[in-house]
Amino acid sequence: KKSQAWSALFSEPMSELVKRYTASVFFDKRLWLADITGSLAHAEMLAAQGIIGADDRAAIERGMAQIRSEIEAGTFEWKLDLEDVHLNIEARLTQLVGDAGKRLHTGRSRNDQVATDVRLWLRGEIDLISDLLKELQTALVDVAENNVEVILPGFTHLQVAQPVSFAHHLLAYVEMFARDAERMADVRRRTNRLPLGSAALAGTTYPLDRERVAVSLGMVDDQGLAQVCQNSLDGVSDRDFAIEFTAAASLCMVHISRFSEELILWMSQNFGFVKIADRFTTGSSIMPQKKNPDVPELARGKTGRVVGHLMGLLTLMKGQPLAYNKDNQEDKEPLFDTVDTLKDTLRIFCEMVGGQLNPANGQKEGGITVNAQAMEDAAKKGYATATDLADYLVKKGLPFRDAHETVAHAVKAATSHACDLSELPLAVLQGFNASIEKDVYECLSLRGSLNARNTLGGTAPAQVLSQIARHRTRLA
Ligand code: ARG
Numbered sequence: 001k002k003s004q005a006w007s008a009l010f011s012e013p014m015s016e017l018v019k020r021y022t023a024s025v026f027f028d029k030r031l032w033l034a035d036i037t038g039s040l041a042h043a044e045m046l047a048a049q050g051i052i053g054a055d056d057r058a059a060i061e062r063g064m065a066q067i068r069s070e071i072e073a074g075t076f077e078w079k080l081d082l083e084d085v086h087l088n089i090e091a092r093l094t095q096l097v098g099d100a101g102k103r104l105h106t107g108r109s110r111n112d113q114v115a116t117d118v119r120l121w122l123r124g125e126i127d128l129i130s131d132l133l134k135e136l137q138t139a140l141v142d143v144a145e146n147n148v149e150v151i152l153p154g155f156t157h158l159q160v161a162q163p164v165s166f167a168h169h170l171l172a173y174v175e176m177f178a179r180d181a182e183r184m185a186d187v188r189r190r191t192n193r194l195p196l197g198s199a200a201l202a203g204t205t206y207p208l209d210r211e212r213v214a215v216s217l218g219m220v221d222d223q224g225l226a227q228v229c230q231n232s233l234d235g236v237s238d239r240d241f242a243i244e245f246t247a248a249a250s251l252c253m254v255h256i257s258r259f260s261e262e263l264i265l266w267m268s269q270n271f272g273f274v275k276i277a278d279r280f281t282t283g284s285s286i287m288p289q290k291k292n293p294d295v296p297e298l299a300r301g302k303t304g305r306v307v308g309h310l311m312g313l314l315t316l317m318k319g320q321p322l323a324y325n326k327d328n329q330e331d332k333e334p335l336f337d338t339v340d341t342l343k344d345t346l347r348i349f350c351e352m353v354g355g356q357l358n359p360a361n362g363q364k365e366g367g368i369t370v371n372a373q374a375m376e377d378a379a380k381k382g383y384a385t386a387t388d389l390a391d392y393l394v395k396k397g398l399p400f401r402d403a404h405e406t407v408a409h410a411v412k413a414a415t416s417h418a419c420d421l422s423e424l425p426l427a428v429l430q431g432f433n434a435s436i437e438k439d440v441y442e443c444l445s446l447r448g449s450l451n452a453r454n455t456l457g458g459t460a461p462a463q464v465l466s467q468i469a470r471h472r473t474r475l476a
Pocket of ligand 1: 024028084110111114324326328329330
């Protein structure tokens, strides 16, 4: 009994070492459902085209149903000898239904089969990731909505720059995750195209109806038109969709990583701006007082591994001649790990930011806790309203460059008195410029500064509220 799908030509069996080296079943078996789905669509089309009989098709469906339940029950026996998910399933099918199982592979190669499976599988994962991105955006908008009037120092160069609304700060991340979702939708369009029918590399002699298969697998555009890879050589060897996905995932992880870095800073005792729920922190085995932000730290760390997968995939493809090469088998582990890492990270961030649903009262509990006082106290350090004073002088007729210089003197004076600009007496301020009046204190206040930035995209509460409304409509 031969153990390989091609053995008649070979004078000796494959060495055990080579078998283990070339086998992929222990990681590609996660494609099993996509593999069965693709095979059923192929068989349906073969029968419709009269290439196999209706009885063969029925037998294949029966066998696949059985295999499906065996895999779901955990009783399916995966064999290293059978190399990969495709040959394992096909061998079992033939064992179950005989010749009909052997007819399934008519007009098909593992080259177009595996490319189809990966695309089908990834399409489903992209949909899950898109849902999670939406959930995370909603969680951030929820926290933002409760913190429109909360002021924290905005930084440039990590030096206090100007006061901003905490909601505004969070909504910056919503913008990033919204772009990530757009990118995922775009990658999905190019993932959702059918390689099947390309066969090994050159197409096939059988009268396949590729568009029929595409439609039955849902590989269609917005108008419902079949999306089929138009060149057989490209169809079997294209892994752009995997690279694009990993690039989009890398960027999304970079956004998570930046947010993580801020959470870690904000949680440190020297900021004390926010707390995350205890279940997302860990203690120290030596220092009894510690609550460490392990989840954001690990997310920051895992970003490196996803970016690494992107480099791995790009490097995997760069030297490959057309068409299929076994190198392509190496696309799976980086892709799988990228999907797992991104999904786990998004899931944990949804809960860490938004909290957990308490079924008793239907409320979300245990998300980010905001210390508004600590944020506001921090915003009062570092002369965050210096720009406002300069703008005030401009409104009094000073050229901006002169106003800038005047305020620099005022900041110097306040620094030497160890006080804020708003704590300098009117007479002292008037010493810098005679046109300064009592109303200056309004613009030197954090709230006055915030309210004044009332242009589209600015941090004034009115603007922030209208952004929240826009996001609510968009995410509904
Ligand atoms: N396990 C292989 C892969 O992942 C399937 C395709 C193998 N094709 C071949 N001609 N060896 O790429």
